[in-house]
Amino acid sequence: MEQKQFDNFYRYAAEFGEELDREKLMAWKREYDSRCFLLSIEEYAKCLDFALAIHFRGYASIDWGTARQREFGQKVSNWVRGQLGELGFAHFCHERLGFDVELDFAMHEDIVPQDVLAIIENGERRTPVHKIAVKATKPRNASLVLSRNEVELPNRRSDVYVFTRV
Secondary structure (H helix, E strand, O other): OOHHHHHHHHHHOOOOOOOOOHHHHHHHHHHHHHOOOOOOHHHHHHHHHHHHHHHHOOOOOEEOOOOEEOOHHHHHHHHHHHHHHHHHHHHHHHHHHOOEEEEOOOOOOOOOOOOEEEEEEOOEEEOOOOOEEEEEEOOOOOOOOOOHHHHHOOOOOOOEEEEEEO
16 A cells, blocks of 8 residues: 555544554455446546536536636546546445446536436436435545535535545
8 A cells, every 4th residue: 555545544534543453454455445446448438528528618617616717637637537436436336235326427507416316226217315416536535525615505515425536
């Protein structure tokens, strides 16, 4: 395990108590690995297509946290990461929980308030009871960061935030 990853998960995120031995670390690593899902090259391509379409159609060029213009590479990287996080969550729901989720890869003029459009269980499609937002970050990050708008605006606020690392 890289030092930065160890620091983020052990020191900063407090996923362990004060003492840590090899057995506890290996048990944690197995648990961590069990929550990882491999995505296909087609899924990566789908997310990249989505990000490029958003960019070239002029959607959401402002960084919501700072109201500044983001550069092309940062915008595309952030959008790809966000969509990959949603697909990872979809894999988790399918493989671990036994149901599917419908995600939104359509272009919208306004920010889409929720990431999960529907739950599909036993062939039946239904609207989620709770508003679900999937948030993605880099693999080494250990914090969920939400913008003020995502917390304060009723049409953007979610009931459940799913934290993913991509």
